Amino acid sequence: MPNSISIEKARCTGCTSCVRVCPVSCITMVDRDKAEGVLWKKLAVIDEVKCIFCNACVVACDNLHEKSKNKELFHAITMIKEEVEGQTHVDVSQYKGVWVYAEVRHGALVSTAYELLHVARGLADVLKEEISAVLIGNNVSSMAQDLIAHGADRVYSIEHPSLGDFVDELYTHVLTDLILKEKPGKFLLPASIIGRSLGSRVAISANTGITADATELTINPDTHLLHSTRPSFGGNLMATILCEKHRPEMATVRPMSFPRAPKQEGRSGQVVPVAVDLSSYKSRTRFVKHEVEQGEGQDIGAADILVSGGRGVGGVDGFKVLEALADVLKGAVGASRAAVDNGWIPYRHQVGLTGRTVRPKLYIAAGISGQIQHLAGMSSSDVLVSINKDPECPLNKMATFSIEGDLFEILPAITAEIKKRRG
Amino acid sequence: MGLHIVVCIKQTPATSNIQIDPVTGTLKREGMVSAINPFDEYAIEEAVRLKERVAGSTVSVLTMGPPQAEESLRDAVARGADQAFHLTSRAFAGADTWATSYTLSKGIQKIIKEKGPVHLVICGKQTNDGDTGHVGPGIATWLGWPDVAYVKKVEAVDEQKIVVHRMMEDGVDVLEMDLPAVIAVLKEINTPRVASLKGKMNAKKVVIPQWNEEAIEADKKCIGLGGSPTIVSKSFNPPPRKGGIKLDGATPQEKAKALVDKLQEHKLI
Numbered sequence: 224m225p226n227s228i229s230i231e232k233a234r235c236t237g238c239t240s241c242v243r244v245c246p247v248s249c250i251t252m253v254d255r256d257k258a259e260g261v262l263w264k265k266l267a268v269i270d271e272v273k274c275i276f277c278n279a280c281v282v283a284c285d286n287l288h289e290k291s292k293n294k295e296l297f298h299a300i301t302m303i304k305e306e307v308e309g310q311t312h313v314d315v316s317q318y319k320g321v322w323v324y325a326e327v328r329h330g331a332l333v334s335t336a337y338e339l340l341h342v343a344r345g346l347a348d349v350l351k352e353e354i355s356a357v358l359i360g361n362n363v364s365s366m367a368q369d370l371i372a373h374g375a376d377r378v379y380s381i382e383h384p385s386l387g388d389f390v391d392e393l394y395t396h397v398l399t400d401l402i403l404k405e406k407p408g409k410f411l412l413p414a415s416i417i418g419r420s421l422g423s424r425v426a427i428s429a430n431t432g433i434t435a436d437a438t439e440l441t442i443n444p445d446t447h448l449l450h451s452t453r454p455s456f457g458g459n460l461m462a463t464i465l466c467e468k469h470r471p472e473m474a475t476v477r478p479m480s481f482p483r484a485p486k487q488e489g490r491s492g493q494v495v496p497v498a499v500d501l502s503s504y505k506s507r508t509r510f511v512k513h514e515v516e517q518g519e520g521q522d523i524g525a526a527d528i529l530v531s532g533g534r535g536v537g538g539v540d541g542f543k544v545l546e547a548l549a550d551v552l553k554g555a556v557g558a559s560r561a562a563v564d565n566g567w568i569p570y571r572h573q574v575g576l577t578g579r580t581v582r583p584k585l586y587i588a589a590g591i592s593g594q595i596q597h598l599a600g601m602s603s604s605d606v607l608v609s610i611n612k613d614p615e616c617p618l619n620k621m622a623t624f625s626i627e628g629d630l631f632e633i634l635p636a637i638t639a640e641i642k643k644r645r646g
Numbered sequence: 647m648g649l650h651i652v653v654c655i656k657q658t659p660a661t662s663n664i665q666i667d668p669v670t671g672t673l674k675r676e677g678m679v680s681a682i683n684p685f686d687e688y689a690i691e692e693a694v695r696l697k698e699r700v701a702g703s704t705v706s707v708l709t710m711g712p713p714q715a716e717e718s719l720r721d722a723v724a725r726g727a728d729q730a731f732h733l734t735s736r737a738f739a740g741a742d743t744w745a746t747s748y749t750l751s752k753g754i755q756k757i758i759k760e761k762g763p764v765h766l767v768i769c770g771k772q773t774n775d776g777d778t779g780h781v782g783p784g785i786a787t788w789l790g791w792p793d794v795a796y797v798k799k800v801e802a803v804d805e806q807k808i809v810v811h812r813m814m815e816d817g818v819d820v821l822e823m824d825l826p827a828v829i830a831v832l833k834e835i836n837t838p839r840v841a842s843l844k845g846k847m848n849a850k851k852v853v854i855p856q857w858n859e860e861a862i863e864a865d866k867k868c869i870g871l872g873g874s875p876t877i878v879s880k881s882f883n884p885p886p887r888k889g890g891i892k893l894d895g896a897t898p899q900e901k902a903k904a905l906v907d908k909l910q911e912h913k914l915i
Contacts, residue, residue, distance in 0.1 A: 226740065226871060244881050246775075248659065272712045275740040276871045277878035304871060329816060388819065391783065392792045416814055420795040423743065423780035427787040432744055432875025435778035450879070455777050462881040469875040507824040508792045511809070515817040522815045528914070552915065570798075570834040571813065576774055577684055577833050585914045602887060606912055608905065614892065623890035624908050626901050636902035641915055644906065 226276045227303045228269050234299035237265025240287060241280035241300065246460055249273035250280060267299075276304060277462075317406050318470035320355055321347045324398075324412040324421070325370055325378075327360040329388065329513050332369070334525075335413035335476075337483035340374040342440050342476060344484060346409060346449070349442040355379060355407065359394055361387035364494065371492035374484045378492065379405075383499045388510040389417045391424060397499055399428040407471045409449050411440070414475035415524075422475045432466035433473040436580075438480045438603070449474065454603075478524060479582045480603075516571075521555035523572055528554030528585045529604075531574055533597070534561040535590020535611065535630055542568055544634040545589060551641050557581065557601075559591045575600035589630040593618030610634065647805055648702025649765040649825075651693045652757060653727065654750050654785065655686040655709050657718040658775045682718045685770025687725075688831050691838040693768050694726035696803055704728050706761065708753050710738055710746060716854055724841035724849035731757060735858035740871025743776070747784025749869050752862040754789065765805060767828040771796060782830030793828035794821050798835055 242250045249270040255261055269280075281300045288297035321343045325336035336356065343354045356375040358366055360382065367378035381397050402410070402425065410425075412418040414436040426433035439452035449472040452463045466472040523529060530549040532542055542556065549556045557574040558567070574581055576596040586604035591597060593609070593616055601607075602621075609622035610633050619625040626633055660681040682690070690707065697703040707722040709715050710733040719730035733753045741749060758764050767789075769782035779795065786793030798818070799811035805825065812819040813832055841849070859869055867873055893908070895901035909915045 226736070243883060246878070246881055272736070272739075275878075277740070277881060279878065279881040282880050328814065390821070391786075391794060395787070416796050416812070419779045420783050420793075423747075423778075423783040424787045424793070426780075426875075427744060427747065427784050430875075432742065433780065434876060435743070435776075435780055454884070455775060460881055461884050463879045464876050465879045466876045506792075507827070508794070509822045511820040511822055513814075513817060513819050524815055570832070573833075585909070585912075606909075606914060607887075607890075619892075620889050621887045624905055625890065625892045626905060627892070627894075628898055628901060632898035633901055636898040637905060640899070640902045640906045644910075644915075 226274075228271060228274055228276065229301050230267050230269060231299045231301065232259075232266060233261075234296055235263070235267050236296055237263045237267065238287065239265075239267075240283045241267055244279040244283045244460075246277060246279060246455065246462065247273050247275050269300075276302060278302060279462075313468070313470050315468070315470055318408040320352050320407045320409075321350065322355045322357060322407040322410040322471065323375070324410070324418065325356045325358050325366070326413050326415060326417055327358060327363055327366070328417060330360070330362075332366045333413065333415070334483060335415060335418070335478050336370060337373050338478065338481045339411045339413060339476060340370070340484035341481050342411060344374050346440065346442050349444055350408070350447060352408065353377060357381065357398065357401065359386055359397060364496065367494045371494075372486050372488060372490050374487075374490075376492050377495060379495050379497050381497045381499055383501060385501055385506070386499070388513060389421075390506065390508045390510050391420050392508055393501075393504075393506050394421055395424040395428055396504060397497075398425050401497055402429045402471065410471040410473045412473070412475045414477045418475050422473060426473050429471070431469035431471060431473060433475070434464040434466070435475050436477050437464075437474045438477050440474060440476065448472070477580070477582070523555045523557050523574065523581055524579050526555035526581070527583050528552045528587075529557045529574070529581060529583045529601075530554055530587045530589065531557035531559065531591060531601070532562055532568075532589050532630075533559035533591030536562055536567065537590075538565075539567045541631070544631060544638075548587070548634050548638045551638055552585070554583070554585070559594075559597050588618050588622070589634055591618055592616040593621070648704065649696060649700050649803070649805060650761070650763060651696060651703065651705050651766045651768060652754055652764050653686070653689050653693045653705060653707045653722065654767060654769045654781070655690065655707055655718060655722055656683045656773050657681070657709065657711050657715040658683045658773050680714065680718070682721055683770055683773045683775075685772060685774070685831075685833065687770075687838045688833055688835050689768040689770045690722050690725050690727060691836045692800065692831050695836060696766070696800065697726075700803060700805075704761075706731060706757055706764075708750065708757065709733065710741070710749050710753065712739075719854055720849040720852065721841070723852050724845040725838065726842075726845055729761075730852060730854045732854050732856045733858075733862065734856050737859045737866070737870050740874065741869060742874035742876045743778050743780035743784055744876070745869050745874040747781045748788050748873070749862070749864060750781065751785050751788035752864045753857065754785070756857060756862045763826070765825045766803070766808065767791075767826070769828065769830045771830050771832050779830065782828055786828035789826070789828070791826050791828055792823045793830070794823065795830040797829045797831045800829075800835070
């Protein structure tokens, strides 16, 4: 039978809890017919065509039922999921260990590897399993000891002259082979450009599920399942995702969301060189070259401090006061969509829904009002400073510290003050 | 000859429409309007530009979604696509990225069967509601084709190969792929044009086939909620960010001092 979902009218109080958690906005509140003689004015109605059967509304309503003294109320939504016959599931007991993908980009180890090792340590301690890191590249085995010092018990080193730079299908090929052979239980990758591209391909090749861009990862101590929580709708809705019947349980982890695992000198571990035979493999992708973009400044996704400008910056020249402050703070310069669309600064600096998501320790917004599309990209920054002429704009209202004023007066004053204090 | 390009799009809630309730900090869903996922607009535009570059090319547009998603296919035709195909069935609902990319790959195979070879599939970088960026590479994997995601420029293309520029955190990679292949494109790649009058006329009269799981010969174990390896176990609204302190001062210098004091307290400088 197909999936179905229904609401028991008598139990619905019209409280809208279900509406608030629905990720696809398929629930609406309608006026009840007065003739029903029910106290509650509103009734929830679910659009079955739009429903994705995620169970969120059922959980919300059942939680209220548990808390409520009146057991006649809530527990109003019934969902029946289709059971597909004949699905083959893997023997999950064969899959052990927590793996992390230690990203090597243009020959250098990326610091997300240490963040993943931190996350993996938390998971592995609950599972009482080992942590393995995977390196792919050309001449990468020299990085293995560093990963061991940061918490890896084992490092798989996949080396080949053809693997010097990231090529989607080739990397997928060698990584899938290793996964099928070694059977890890959990596999974390960074939610970077390489990690997201590779993670998706590997999940399908290895016939398993993947959660994108997790910001919270825990192990259920009873089921040993990985609970990956991720923001969607630009952080306005959090969803916890499980992969119950396929292995490894995969997730990409948002960079800068976790601390780096500490380095322990003298920590020992095993380095496993993985033999790669590509003689019969015909790659249809050729890596031509890597170009470093000149004068682009620091990558906004990796910066601890960001100084971002919006419409209020007014033009290309306006960004100079932001650059001056970013310089003294050793931070990077970001921008809102308005500034990028006006051609004041290149796209690579754009923060927000159609740009990049950042999570710096300090985010200084100058002349950005705070449209939701922008907030989606930066609202989880640790300390948020907003400088705007309009004290009522959304960003000034939500900032940790807000300043009402002209950014062209305030920013140079901040730069000067920091320089003064440093002597 | 020319290229046959398939653009995969999704109808999502329009971002220009999203508002946060100031009291609860949650999304205001009333009056939300659906539109083509903003990243997919760049995918459609790029396909139309490649069609203009390579004589004799055709652009097909494909979506998986409920009946009302047909509006977005017509919108894509108005923007310059030649034909559109709609994968729609209750059985597709609730698909995760694994099952979605499977279903779309079966749709592409059906297009190949009906209309002849496909050279290139173009997707947007990600959707504004799911935000995963997984579906483009996923489609390529199901089809057994190469792919490059995060494409900011198509340098060269002919019926045999494509040369693309991929945005990286530290610059740009240039890659060449044999066709058929899949690319997922960034906003930076172009500026979408507005629909022409001719396009709007085409959009009105185009006949859009609707295909269900039988039509695309999909394995029922791989589609929809039941075929998805991942499930949403719960979803919740994060607590809204609490407003902080407004720093006052008679002059910009005083305000700056107040802020630098706070930043020092927080050990940020």
